[in-house]
Amino acid sequence: MKCSENALNILTVRSFPQKGPAWIDKNLHGNENLSVLYKLLETNEYEFLKRRDRIESAINQLGNSIDGLVAIGDVDFPHIRGIVKPADKPFALFYKGDISLLNKDNLNVAVIGVLNPDDKIELTERMVTTEILKHNATIISGLALGCDSIAHKTSLERSGKTIAILPSPLDNILPKENVKLAEKIVENGGLLISEYYETPKSRxxxxSRFVVRDRLQALFSDAVLLAASYAPNNLGNDCGSRHAMEKAKVYGIKRGVIYNESKHCNIAMYDLNRQILAEDRNVIRIDSTNMSEAVLRLVTTSNEQMLF
Structure with missing residues (x-):
């Protein structure tokens, strides 16, 4: 397993009270001398190293489920897209597969949506994802059932690379139904990442880990595409896609939705798509009538668009 002393130190700092992502972003750049860390934390060598040994032992329990751990200050720690507030910035990532897929010069597009899409939603998502892959994009999603799985599988079927961002440690793939899919992602040159090395302490x-995971889908992507989703409601069928879409808007990441007014206006699974389009005129609408042109707008940067 690839893991620098710096990465272990960063995780150890996080274990101290009130030393969350915002504090880390403000006070650390990575590779600080231990004496500097002791002073910042107002602690001593014994306490710090005791915590670090415990964390290192827990990470070792992950075994072959991870290839490595990277943290701020490490050469291969990925750059984030967009303008992200300190509290939202990741400081350490566990990974299995090709971590270079998160490099900033790699075109990454997140494709997300409901857990229970019907056949028509699946067909449309596959068509749009296939069009995105024509631009040498890497598909990001959350390995969930439904639209996430469709995005990953479509990428694999088209010999593309895909990244799965998990809300669980990499030795505990969730959902269990997608363990084989996770293995295929890595076998085909893709990537699994997680911020966690321990199981959650409570329900x-x-x-909360699912919600926190959704922000990574936005900040590691050049664009986020919503295939289909219910809007927030009291029926219990709301899905986490809205969190990633909201974060993408806050970060200044491009957003797209699949929607056709004549076909989808009365379908509940497109309620969030419709709501987002009504609230933000900058969102790119994609359907079968404008697919090539709309996907091109979604995957090109502002500078590239000026050339057209």
């Missing part, structure tokens, strides 16, 4: 902790 609420697990739920």
């Amino acid at each position: 609420n902790d697990m739920i």
Whole structure:
């Protein structure tokens, strides 16, 4: 396993009270001398190294489920896209597969959506994802059932690379139904990443990890595409896609939605798509009538668009 002393130190700092992502972003750049860390944390060598040994032992328990750990200050720690507030910035990532897929010069497009798409939604998502792949994009999603799985599988079927961002440690793939899919992603040159090395402490902790995971889909992507999603409601069928779409808007990441007014206006699974289009005129609408042109707008940068 590839893991620098710096990465272990960063995780150790995080284990101290009130030393969250915002504090780390403000006070650390990575590769600080241990004496500097002791002073910043107002602690001593014994306490710091005791915590670090415990964390290193826990990471070693992950075994072959991870290839490495990278943190801020490491050469291969990925750059984020967009303008992200300190509290949202990742500081350490566990990975299995090709971490270079998160390089800033790699075109990454997140494709997300509901857990229970019907056949028509799946067909349309596959068509649009295939069009995105024609631009040498890497597809990012969350390995969930439904639209996430469709995005990953379409990429694999088209010999593309795909990245799965997980809310769980990499030795505990969730959902269990997608363990084989996760293995195929890595076998085909893709990537699995997670911010976690320990199981959640409670049900609420697990739920919060899904929400926190969704922000990574936005900040590691050049664009985020919503295939289909219910809008927030009291029926219990709301999905996490809205969190990634909201974060993409806050970060200044391009957003696209699949939507056709004549076909989808009365379908509940497109409620969020419709709502986002109504609220933000900068969102790119994609359907079968404008697919090539709309996908081109989604995957090109502002500077590239000026050339057309």
